[in-house]
Amino acid sequence: MLTDFFILMKQELVITVIIFILLLLKIGTDMSNESFINLTNGLLLLNLVAGFVGSQSGTLFDGMFLTNPLIVLEKNILSLGTLIVSLQSADWLKRHDHVSEFYILLLCTLLGMFFMISAGNLLMFYVGLELSSIPMAAMANFDLAKKKSSEAAMKFIISSAFASGLLLFGISLVYGATGTLSFSELSLQITGAPLQIFAFVLLLAGFAFKISVVPFHLWTADVYEGAPVAVTSWLSVISKGSVLFVFVAVLNSVFRSLTDTWYNMLFVLSVLTILIGNLFAIRQNNFKRFLAFSSIAQIGFILVGITGSPNYAITSVVYFVLVYVFSNLAAFGVVALVSAVTGREQVSDYKGFYKTNPVLSWVLTIALFSLAGVPPTAGFFGKFFLLLSGAGKGNYVLIVIAALNMIISFYYYLRIVKAIFMDANEQPIEKLSIPAYPRLAMIICVAGIIVTGLAGYLYDYIYALTYRL
Amino acid sequence: MSLSILILLPLITAIALLLCKGLKPVRLVALSGAVVQLIGVLILFFYYWQQRAAGNTDAMLFVEDHVWFAQLNIHYHIGVDGISIAMILLTAFVTVAGILVSWSMEKLNKEFFFLLVLLSLGAYGFFISLDLFTLFFFLEVAVIPKFLLIGIWGSGKKEYSAMKLALMLMGGSALVFVGLAGVYYNTQTVDGAHTFDLIQLAQLHIPEAVQKLFFPFAFIGFGIFTALFPFHTWVPDGHSSAPTAASMFLAGISMKLGGYGCLRVAQIMPDAAQYYSWIIILLATIAIIYGAFATMMQTDLKYINAYSSVSHCGFVLLGIGMLTKTAMMGAVMQMVSHGLMTALFFAAIGMLYNRTHTRQVAQLGGLLKVMPFITTVFVIAGLCSLGLPGLSGFAAEVTVLMGAWEKADAWYRLATILACASIVVTAVYILRAMGKVIMGPLQVEGGATITLTDADWNEKAAAAILIIGIVAIGMAPFWLTVLINH
Numbered sequence: 001m002l003t004d005f006f007i008l009m010k011q012e013l014v015i016t017v018i019i020f021i022l023l024l025l026k027i028g029t030d031m032s033n034e035s036f037i038n039l040t041n042g043l044l045l046l047n048l049v050a051g052f053v054g055s056q057s058g059t060l061f062d063g064m065f066l067t068n069p070l071i072v073l074e075k076n077i078l079s080l081g082t083l084i085v086s087l088q089s090a091d092w093l094k095r096h097d098h099v100s101e102f103y104i105l106l107l108c109t110l111l112g113m114f115f116m117i118s119a120g121n122l123l124m125f126y127v128g129l130e131l132s133s134i135p136m137a138a139m140a141n142f143d144l145a146k147k148k149s150s151e152a153a154m155k156f157i158i159s160s161a162f163a164s165g166l167l168l169f170g171i172s173l174v175y176g177a178t179g180t181l182s183f184s185e186l187s188l189q190i191t192g193a194p195l196q197i198f199a200f201v202l203l204l205a206g207f208a209f210k211i212s213v214v215p216f217h218l219w220t221a222d223v224y225e226g227a228p229v230a231v232t233s234w235l236s237v238i239s240k241g242s243v244l245f246v247f248v249a250v251l252n253s254v255f256r257s258l259t260d261t262w263y264n265m266l267f268v269l270s271v272l273t274i275l276i277g278n279l280f281a282i283r284q285n286n287f288k289r290f291l292a293f294s295s296i297a298q299i300g301f302i303l304v305g306i307t308g309s310p311n312y313a314i315t316s317v318v319y320f321v322l323v324y325v326f327s328n329l330a331a332f333g334v335v336a337l338v339s340a341v342t343g344r345e346q347v348s349d350y351k352g353f354y355k356t357n358p359v360l361s362w363v364l365t366i367a368l369f370s371l372a373g374v375p376p377t378a379g380f381f382g383k384f385f386l387l388l389s390g391a392g393k394g395n396y397v398l399i400v401i402a403a404l405n406m407i408i409s410f411y412y413y414l415r416i417v418k419a420i421f422m423d424a425n426e427q428p429i430e431k432l433s434i435p436a437y438p439r440l441a442m443i444i445c446v447a448g449i450i451v452t453g454l455a456g457y458l459y460d461y462i463y464a465l466t467y468r469l
Numbered sequence: 470m471s472l473s474i475l476i477l478l479p480l481i482t483a484i485a486l487l488l489c490k491g492l493k494p495v496r497l498v499a500l501s502g503a504v505v506q507l508i509g510v511l512i513l514f515f516y517y518w519q520q521r522a523a524g525n526t527d528a529m530l531f532v533e534d535h536v537w538f539a540q541l542n543i544h545y546h547i548g549v550d551g552i553s554i555a556m557i558l559l560t561a562f563v564t565v566a567g568i569l570v571s572w573s574m575e576k577l578n579k580e581f582f583f584l585l586v587l588l589s590l591g592a593y594g595f596f597i598s599l600d601l602f603t604l605f606f607f608l609e610v611a612v613i614p615k616f617l618l619i620g621i622w623g624s625g626k627k628e629y630s631a632m633k634l635a636l637m638l639m640g641g642s643a644l645v646f647v648g649l650a651g652v653y654y655n656t657q658t659v660d661g662a663h664t665f666d667l668i669q670l671a672q673l674h675i676p677e678a679v680q681k682l683f684f685p686f687a688f689i690g691f692g693i694f695t696a697l698f699p700f701h702t703w704v705p706d707g708h709s710s711a712p713t714a715a716s717m718f719l720a721g722i723s724m725k726l727g728g729y730g731c732l733r734v735a736q737i738m739p740d741a742a743q744y745y746s747w748i749i750i751l752l753a754t755i756a757i758i759y760g761a762f763a764t765m766m767q768t769d770l771k772y773i774n775a776y777s778s779v780s781h782c783g784f785v786l787l788g789i790g791m792l793t794k795t796a797m798m799g800a801v802m803q804m805v806s807h808g809l810m811t812a813l814f815f816a817a818i819g820m821l822y823n824r825t826h827t828r829q830v831a832q833l834g835g836l837l838k839v840m841p842f843i844t845t846v847f848v849i850a851g852l853c854s855l856g857l858p859g860l861s862g863f864a865a866e867v868t869v870l871m872g873a874w875e876k877a878d879a880w881y882r883l884a885t886i887l888a889c890a891s892i893v894v895t896a897v898y899i900l901r902a903m904g905k906v907i908m909g910p911l912q913v914e915g916g917a918t919i920t921l922t923d924a925d926w927n928e929k930a931a932a933a934i935l936i937i938g939i940v941a942i943g944m945a946p947f948w949l950t951v952l953i954n955h
């Protein structure tokens with residue numbers, strides 16, 4: 001029993017231990033920022049490696065906590081993203097007074113996500129979700145001197161509380177309608193009674209808030225703009241990724257019998273999300289806002305993938321999130337570096353960027369191409385499989401709309417590439433030196449962007465994991 | 470010999486380019502890569518010829534098949550038939566010529582040659598793909614280099630043209646994607662799996678309703694790449710804004726991706742091709758005539774060639790739309806012929822422009838006296854374009870028209886006659902432009918102080934390579950017809 005406990009919860013335990021180590025170090029020693037960052041990065045690397053050792057399926061605490069190889073993989077993807085974010089923010093954190101607090105908050109949210117992904121019960125899910133979102137508000141406020149940062153935190157906490165309220169209401173209705181909160185029992189109890197559908201709609205709205213699906217996306221752009229870049233990238237990739245993992249799993253397990261109902265809802269939501277995300281992204285001038293709207297559009301494409309048949313939906317979503325971790329973090333990495341050194345965050349600042357910073361330009365360009373879905377980057381494969389998964393349902397209207405929207409998204413990504421390579425600028429961003437950690441993060445991201453797609457083995461591996469469920 | 474070398478070689482060249490510094494090593498690496506590739510393609514051609522002569526009747530030769538995404542039944546599946554060989558030959562010739570023409574490219578030379586090589590890689594991969602997924606993959610690989618080539622090294626309203634081209638071609642691929650997905654999900658192989666495999670799809674009978682629904686997506690998608698009317702508008706802007714080598718690649722190789730794609734689509738969905746044949750013919754005929762008349766009104770040499778490309782690519786679609794064996798063969802010949810001819814034309818225009826700094830017909834005159842070589846090249850390209858017997862244009866267009874005449878229906882006859890008549894218009898604009906530019910008193914407006922020199926060795930070599938191809942097809946078209954027909 002005890003060994004089971006250690007093996008099945010190994011990732012959560014490792015994170016908890018790291019949190020405690022950091023706390024003790026903060027209290028007991030007087031480490032410099034730099035050595036603290038070095039140590040934490042080492043621990044995060046250790047955490048990532050530990051994630052790959054020995055994965056088993058099983059449940060704990062009477063079905064509250066469950067794990068299987070797919071869930072372990074999902075957690076590993078998040079751990080990888082955490083490591084990359086940490087490497088990228090090293091430069092910014094070095095000059096910050098509260099490094100240890102930042103890492104502790106970061107790891108608390110990660111822990112919350114892990115519990116959320118492993119949840120086998122709506123209560124557990126809710127607790128994990130809260131653990132992952134409340135520290136996030138504190139993180140959004142981490143540019144302590146900036147007003148916008150506080151504003152972002154405030155907006156985030158309010159909208160997140162609202163989403164949690166909806167979720168709780170939905171959960172309570174689910175309990176009222178079925179008398180249970182356990183996923184395995186719920187999947188048998190849900191039959192499509194009106195009350196259950198109402199409860200489902202509330203849950204869906206809660207999820208939609210967290211992954212910023214239109215019309216629940218209004219908080220996204222402001223929070224992204226105000227929060228420090230490290231937090232923004234964390235929010236847009238890791239936080240959304242974790243909720244997506246749960247979302248696609250819950251839809252296909254607990255609410256499997258309502259498939260026809262949620263298919264239509266997702267159809268409408270995905271079309272709206274892609275369209276609104278795309279149209280707003282065209283108009284943005286702040287790079288972080290731009291990435292916010294482009295990430296909304298990406299979520300729309302993911303929803304198209306989710307509408308597919310269960311195994312393909314789960315596979316393509318997990319695969320896409322992995323791709324998205326690399327591509328979006330590569331883009332954020334460059335933006336973070338530029339913003340940390342020069343404080344410039346406008347798209348127009350990037351005019352003539354290639355003349356002064358060819359390497360960073362290529363990294364950013366590759367990242368944008370991957371987000372746009374241009375081969376041979378991984379983004380092409382990710383988008384292709386999402387849309388192919390969606391097409392499996394035979395609803396070609398949705399696929400045509402999504403495919404045509406690819407053109408719009410292409411336009412705004414190319415607009416930035418055009419600024420980088422073709423536009424003249426009298427005051428280009430000066431030549432930046434790339435410190436070791438961000439450089440390492442960029443290498444990981446670019447390698448990931450190139451390898452993830454071409455290595456077909458990965459997709460099949462993920463599919464094999466979903467098939468075993 | 471492994472066919473993957475065709476993809477690996479440009480890849481190695483591209484990586485080697487990234488490690489080089491300075492114009493001289495860069496262009497040397499690029500050229501040697503392209504020449505080795507050309508030699509490889511010629512060897513492949515002879516091997517292929519031998520195999521066929523020895524009585525090998527497989528649909529595709531030198532097939533390689535590796536599973537890529539097992540769960541989705543996506544394969545890295547490559548192989549060649551005569552049509553692919555013809556297109557690969559074209560690509561190899563144009564690539565070498567394009568690199569030679571850009572010999573003295575100073576601005577960001579490493580990136581320039583890198584993108585050219587990447588573009589050729591996309592084309593090679595596309596022409597040898599036997600799996601629709603890899604086909605689609607390489608189709609898109611070839612789009613982005615064009616955007617950057619035009620946007621960075623182009624002239625005139627280059628950003629606009631680059632964006633227009635990229636978005637329209639992406640629109641084309643989006644439509645192609647829908648077509649592919651539809652075909653994929655609505656067909657099943659013997660063992661019940663979905664497939665992207667071209668050979669299997671051609672053998673399976675795709676249900677007629679499915680064909681009718683998805684043929685337009687795939688065909689129009691590929692059609693956009695080959696200037697299908699009314700989606701041809703990216704062609705004039707893109708071609709005229711692009712730097713010389715990019716124009717050559719664009720018109721010579723990249724537009725052929727679309728034609729080749731349309732051909733394959735018509736092969737896997739024959740019923741729908743039959744059903745929609747009259748629309749294809751209608752659009753192709755409009756493109757031929759409209760393109761020809763639009764060319765008459767142009768004053769810029771690049772625009773003249775770009776619009777005439779719309780007209781000439783109309784012949785490709787006409788040949789495909791007629792669906793007779795001869796016409797289809799003519800379509801392939803026209804693709805090869807037009808690829809070589811238009812690359813030569815753009816090369817000549819580029820050479821003229823480098824020296825005179827103008828492309829306006831009205832501002833040029835009497836250049837034959839000072840630049841005999843370049844103007845001769847220009848004339849050869851022009852004569853090929855208007856279909857002079859002995860050059861490739863004649864052989865190709867005659868084959869298309871003969872194939873078209875096999876369709877006895879009045880509608881097809883009318884289209885054939887109209888297309889045939891457009892050649893007169895072609896003659897008008899070609900002869901008029903040529904007469905003005907090369908004959909008469911010497912005149913270069915706005916550049917009178919420039920000393921005009923004739924072609925350098927690299928330009929001569931580029932032109933010679935393309936002219937060899939044009940004459941080889943024009944004088945002895947039988948080798949190409951035999952190649953395609955096998």
